[in-house]
Amino acid sequence: MPAITHEAEPAKLRLAVIGSGNMARRFLKQLPDSRRCVLRAIGDRDPGQARVLADEVGHLCEGDLICGTEDEVLTSDEVDAVYIATVHTTHAQLAMRAIAAGKHVLCEKPLTVNHVEAMAVVDAAQHAGVRLVEAIMFRFHPQMAAVRELVRSGAVGEVRHIDAGFAFYVPSDPKAATIVTPDLIIPDAGGLEGRLFDPHLAGGGILDVGCYPVSMVRAVAGAAAGVDFLEPVSLTADGSLSGDGVDEWAIAQLTFGNGVTASVRTGVRMVDNNTVQIVGSRGTIELLDPWALSPSPRVVVRRVGHEPEERAFPAPGAYALQMDAFAESVDGPEPEQVSNADSLGNAATLDRWRAAIGVRYPFERDDAVIPTVSALPLRVPAAAPGGDRAGTGRIEGLDKPLSRIVMGCDHQPDLLTASALFDHYVSLGGNVFETAHFYLDGQAERQLGRWIAARGIRDDVVVIGKGGHAPDCTPEAVSRQLVESLERQGTDHLDIYLLHRDNEDIPAGEFVDVLNQHADAGLVRVFGGSNWSVRRVAEADAWARANGKRGFSMLSNYFGLAEPDDLPWPGCLDVCDAESMRWLTERQLPLFAWSARSRNFFERADPADLSDEVLVRCFYGPENFERKRRAEKLARDHGVSPSAIAMAYVLHQPFPTFALYGPKRLDESRAAFRAVEIDLSPEQVAWLRGDQS
Known part of the structure; x- marks a missing residue:
């Protein structure tokens, strides 16, 4: 007679409850109906309140119940996961601290106060490899x-x-x-x-x-x-x-x-x-x-x-069902009832609802001092033993290494969003911010300046400013706009200053002269041009050499794996043609390639989807769709997104390159930084471009 085997009961999840108010009591009332969770600890800012609740529910605990402050409970080795039952405004901070401690998190609804905080918490959990679930209990019934x-x-x-x-x-x-x-x-x-x-x-x-x-x-x-x-x-x-x-x-x-x-x-x-x-x-x-x-x-x-x-x-109470679904997801996929993507969408819709009737909390406003989402000091990655962080380059005339992934500051609608995106970028190893007098009618510069001041990291970052956008592209306008940019940012200098557009009616030497004046005055460290042709850059440098002045230290034009039929804005130039690439290679002039992801062509483009007029006009064509197919193949081989391959292509050129991107979401930054980890051979670069079949 064959032996009878019994499947072992799954281990119960040792749960800590953070908060000792009515929500915690309502949740714990259904704990006896849970098959998968056991109460192990209660934490509160006021440990005395945690003890009061513990006295009420101690009979639900197997063994001695741990009571203490939030941090004491979050860092306990006796706790596997936490249920956050505090007021909305503390959800994000507590979740980030729990995630940093390696705990799985079941967080009471709403997951966070706004979509920005929700992005940060979801990103942190996914990166740390812990489960995060929003406790929107009716979805589990x-x-x-x-x-x-x-x-x-x-x-x-x-x-x-x-x-x-x-x-x-x-x-x-x-x-x-x-x-x-x-x-x-x-x-x-x-x-x-x-x-x-x-x-x-x-x-x-x-x-x-x-x-x-x-x-x-x-x-x-x-x-x-x-x-x-x-x-x-x-x-x-x-x-x-x-x-x-x-x-x-x-x-x-x-x-x-x-x-x-x-x-x-x-x-x-x-x-x-x-x-x-x-x-x-x-x-x-x-x-x-x-x-x-x-x-x-x-x-x-x-x-x-x-x-x-x-x-x-x-059925058993929805809270008990929620506990069990959460516990089961710890060792498996996300619970089908509420995914992180679902929670992010809900947060975004709630933001839209509040905005539509004019509800904006004081701590979300642009005049507020906005801390990191975790409320902890911003973590700036340490330099490698050689002195530079991984994925950095150098520009002659600057004494700081520059991350080769450069963040554009033209997509952040408010300081709250900007702060979260900037913090995240720095935590990944980024330190170069590109802004312009023209962006968001000056608001982009103000946001960047306020964030830098709040974090106290002006000496740790490199700021690229731009001025002279058409139609105000004259030496006089550049001087006026530079002063305004410094005032908006609350700084006494910009590390890099770029002419935002060119005006070929003005001799290049006149721009060189005024930029040298500002560099000599210490208002800028180095300078260059954006959307300047290589011919005009050569003209500017010839004037500089002939007159004993500094020339351009870099160029910032469009350059990417998707070669453009047109560019999104009037007056923009690319350097994707063979002649420009040869010139850059010969001169070894650093290129700051804007829109290095080609407006996210490699993620979004579909020949059947013509909804984005700009994407269609600029990049839809058989050659670029073939490049997209090849990028997708390499992306599968490397376990990254096609956009990361597109950015890696930019970084693997025979001349110095930096890749600019303008994120709207935190996951876009993570994908961008994967590009510096990818090693492409010259043959792969040529194959992506289509030089080889």
């Missing part, structure tokens, strides 16, 4: 899976519209003890008045509970399209703000790319029925209890020609 399947299967025909609301009424009397919804009274509401109406704590309904209906409609619209979620292509909104600028109630209308529309409502001074209705071409699906999830929530399906069908979904 079987009711949600059933609704998605009903939509996917066409049970009510084609989905036309989704209506979702989650709101409650907080009395204005701070002594009141109840929060009222149509069918639910939540006792002991003391303290919520302060938090929910405090802009410094990210108060209001949109973040507190509006994240639920937004998550719902994105998921249902996605199910209608056969994907996990969709992002709205348009969003309009209305609402009412408190005197402190916190949203008391808000309504938004969303439209998705598949034609589905949605209405979402939220508020902390508004009563709603707190249901969800999905309207299809042949019926409706109504969720009577989508958010609170009673022991047996009900869904009513009404279809043309059929009697209404009511379905119940008895």
